[in-house]
Amino acid sequence: MYRLIAPAKINLFLQIVGDYLPDPRYHELVMVMQAITLADGISLSPLSQEVIVLTCDHPQVPTNSHNLAYKAAALMQSQFPGQGGIEIHIDKRIPIGAGLAGGSADAAAVLVGLDILWDLGLTQGELQGLGGQLGADVPFCIGGGTALALGRGDDLTPLPDLDHVVLLLGKFTNISVSTPWAYQTYRQTYGASYAQTPVQQEKKRQQGGSRELLQALSQKDIPTLAQALHNDFEAIVLPEYPLVAQLRQAFVDAGAMAAMMSGSGPTVFAIAESQGQAETIKTQVQGQFADQGLDIWLAQTCPHGVRLVAQA
Ligand SMILES: C[C@](O)(CO)[C@H](O)COP(=O)(O)OP(=O)(O)OC[C@H]1O[C@@H](n2ccc(N)nc2=O)[C@H](O)[C@@H]1O
Numbered sequence: 001m002y003r004l005i006a007p008a009k010i011n012l013f014l015q016i017v018g019d020y021l022p023d024p025r026y027h028e029l030v031m032v033m034q035a036i037t038l039a040d041g042i043s044l045s046p047l048s049q050e051v052i053v054l055t056c057d058h059p060q061v062p063t064n065s066h067n068l069a070y071k072a073a074a075l076m077q078s079q080f081p082g083q084g085g086i087e088i089h090i091d092k093r094i095p096i097g098a099g100l101a102g103g104s105a106d107a108a109a110v111l112v113g114l115d116i117l118w119d120l121g122l123t124q125g126e127l128q129g130l131g132g133q134l135g136a137d138v139p140f141c142i143g144g145g146t147a148l149a150l151g152r153g154d155d156l157t158p159l160p161d162l163d164h165v166v167l168l169l170g171k172f173t174n175i176s177v178s179t180p181w182a183y184q185t186y187r188q189t190y191g192a193s194y195a196q197t198p199v200q201q202e203k204k205r206q207q208g209g210s211r212e213l214l215q216a217l218s219q220k221d222i223p224t225l226a227q228a229l230h231n232d233f234e235a236i237v238l239p240e241y242p243l244v245a246q247l248r249q250a251f252v253d254a255g256a257m258a259a260m261m262s263g264s265g266p267t268v269f270a271i272a273e274s275q276g277q278a279e280t281i282k283t284q285v286q287g288q289f290a291d292q293g294l295d296i297w298l299a300q301t302c303p304h305g306v307r308l309v310a311q312a
Pocket residue numbers: 011014020025026027028029031099101104134135136137138151152153179180183184263264
């Protein structure tokens with residue numbers, strides 16, 4: 001049995017530039033993505049029959065072919081036939097529909113795990129190419145760390161690692177945001193202002209503010225990086241979910257360097273100066289939203305993606 005961990009991600013920067021020119025169903029993005037220590041556990045066991053059996057300890061996660069981890073196994077079976085079947089178990093720790101790429105992380109873990117189990121010797125680039133067939137976030141989840149993500153979000157350039165920056169993550173139990181809804185709503189609201197040509201897109205990228213964040217990152221200047229956090233989705237998610245906006249402000253009022261929504265939301269992450277300060281902020285903010293179903297996790301930035309942790 002092979003056991004892997006599948007780190008979640010947050011978006012330190014997320015700019016929607018316009019339509020993704022080869023395929024206008026997608027959006028052209030500028031993102032800085034960051035793996036974090038909050039991670040799912042994935043167990044893989046070979047089966048002699050060419051079947052896929054998937055179980056998960058979370059009732060809301062589908063255990064059929066709608067599960068992204070199942071899709072990853074089916075893709076690997078189609079690309080590399082004759083390797084037998086696989087039993088997958090997911091210990092779900094990443095909140096669902098949270099903007100943390102929970103499904104994408106699990107899919108990435110299945111790709112990496114089957115590459116090892118079947119001794120395929122695939123390169124990271126080949127694994128990321130397979131991941132891109134499953135979803136835009138999957139390629140990043142394979143290698144993790146810190147990366148600039150352009151195009152659909154799967155054109156990745158590794159960036160200097162952020163060393164164990166202390167984070168708080170906050171999500172209301174009864175609020176989940178569908179990523180397709182977020183993009184559709186963004187397009188309905190702002191589509192008229194999309195950059196239409198490659199020249200306009202490049203100008204928008206240059207003026208979007210990512211340069212300041214990338215400079216702070218290269219200098220490991222966390223306070224400046226904190227002020228350069230950005231997420232275009234906030235403009236449509238925060239008005240729809242005022243509690244999320246209040247949570248973002250509460251983290252800052254309690255002393256966090258900065259707070260920002262991750263991905264299409266609704267998780268809000270905040271940067272703390274230390275583990276101790278994070279504990280204090282957590283207690284204070286938890287008290288402010290008592291009885292409103294707020295979960296808060298402590299985590300850190302993580303320099304890697306999927307990792308094999310045990311082999312039995
Ligand atoms: C919001 C982010 O999580 C930020 O990291 C990602 O952009 C979303 O990545 P993801 O969930 O893996 O997205 P996919 O599963 O590939 O696509 C889901 C839907 O999101 C929209 N989508 C996704 C990525 C992208 N660059 N433009 C889009 O418009 C498309 O309508 C697509 O049908």
